[in-house]
Amino acid sequence: MTTASSRISTAFADSATMLRRQLRHVVRYPTLILTAAGVPVIFLLLFVYVLGGALGLGLGGPLAGRAAYVNYVVPGIILMTVATAAQGTAISVALDMTEGIVARFRTMAIARISVLTGHVLGSLIQTMFSITVVTGVALLVGFEPTADLGDWLAVAGVLVLITFAVTWLCVALAMLAKTVATASNLPMPLMVLPMIGSGLVPTDSMPTWLRWFADYQPFTPFIETLRGLLTGGTPTGDSAVLAIGWCAVIALGSYLWARKLYNRERPTARN
Numbered sequence: 001m002t003t004a005s006s007r008i009s010t011a012f013a014d015s016a017t018m019l020r021r022q023l024r025h026v027v028r029y030p031t032l033i034l035t036a037a038g039v040p041v042i043f044l045l046l047f048v049y050v051l052g053g054a055l056g057l058g059l060g061g062p063l064a065g066r067a068a069y070v071n072y073v074v075p076g077i078i079l080m081t082v083a084t085a086a087q088g089t090a091i092s093v094a095l096d097m098t099e100g101i102v103a104r105f106r107t108m109a110i111a112r113i114s115v116l117t118g119h120v121l122g123s124l125i126q127t128m129f130s131i132t133v134v135t136g137v138a139l140l141v142g143f144e145p146t147a148d149l150g151d152w153l154a155v156a157g158v159l160v161l162i163t164f165a166v167t168w169l170c171v172a173l174a175m176l177a178k179t180v181a182t183a184s185n186l187p188m189p190l191m192v193l194p195m196i197g198s199g200l201v202p203t204d205s206m207p208t209w210l211r212w213f214a215d216y217q218p219f220t221p222f223i224e225t226l227r228g229l230l231t232g233g234t235p236t237g238d239s240a241v242l243a244i245g246w247c248a249v250i251a252l253g254s255y256l257w258a259r260k261l262y263n264r265e266r267p268t269a270r271n
Contacts, residue, residue, distance in 0.1 A: 019121045036085040037130040041137050044077045047200065048141050055201060070142040074135075075226035076199020079219055081134050082163050083190035085127040086170040093119050093174035094183030113259055116171050123167045124160065131159060145230045155229045158240075161247040162222050166190060168254035175261035193219040198227075218246035 047055070048070050056069030093116070135143075147155065170187045177183035196213065197203070197220040203211045214220055221242035228239065 019118045021118060021122075033126055033130060036081065036088055036126060037133040039084050040077050040081040040130075040134050043080060044073070044134065044138060044141065047073050047077075067142060067144075070138070071144060071231050072227070073200060074138045074143050075223045075230060076194045076197070077138070078131055078134060078159070078226060079162070079194045079199060079222055080191060081130050082127055082159070082166055083187070083194070085123055085130055086163070086166045086190065087184065087187040088126075089119055089123040089167050090170040090174035090177075090183045090187050091180060092123075093171050094177055094180040097175070098180060113262070116175075116258055116262060119171060120164065120167050124163050127163045127167070128156075128159070146232050147230050151229045155226060158222075158225055158229070158243060161244065161251075165247040165251035165254065168251050168258060172254045172258035172261065175258050193217060194223060198223050218243075218250065221246060 048066065052066040052069040052073070056065040056067070056072070096115070096119075170190070173186040174183040177186055194200075196210070197217055198214065199219065203214040203220065206214055221239040224239035225243045
């Protein structure tokens, strides 16, 4: 009879194995990373060079205009990067579920949740790389962060928490979907939420009903926390608390949801 510690140890080992599998997929199909970084870069260039001059004038301040808007919009673009990568994870999970490989995993003596954990950890690494690429492009187009080393470490920590939570949510949505196409479409609102928040314009410029939604949806505290850490433009206290709280709720709820959906069938495998 296995002890709790041995089960936990086995789960970690099996998750590491599944993580290696996901990393091999990334190496084999580099277009996954290119897509996760490329789409947000296109949005960044669009908003900075096409709309940035006009939208930046509404921000006011000594750097009103495109220069101010670059600093304002980058945190929202970073969150769009997280959502894009998580959507790719949903597609990857759906492919596994429909191509029969998961049926084989379920007959093996491995920790059941390790299959999904491997996807999440692989996506986390891929997303951090994509964010690095997007941030590098942002610096080239005029982004001027004021963050010191401590702030950058805090940014990294916040992004890991957000990515972990959003990715588990997309894994659960992929488990809910019946087809790969559905799994691709279900997470798409996550790409829109940064726009219907403070990602592109301040929420006080929105109609009252829309501002209420923008202020209380999770991506607004995510964005405001990153913006405060990167540029010092907004205080991070309340936003940081809300962001961490949202991450905890989304991650835990999505993990339990995904595990329940995965365990709907119960072949002989370790739990």
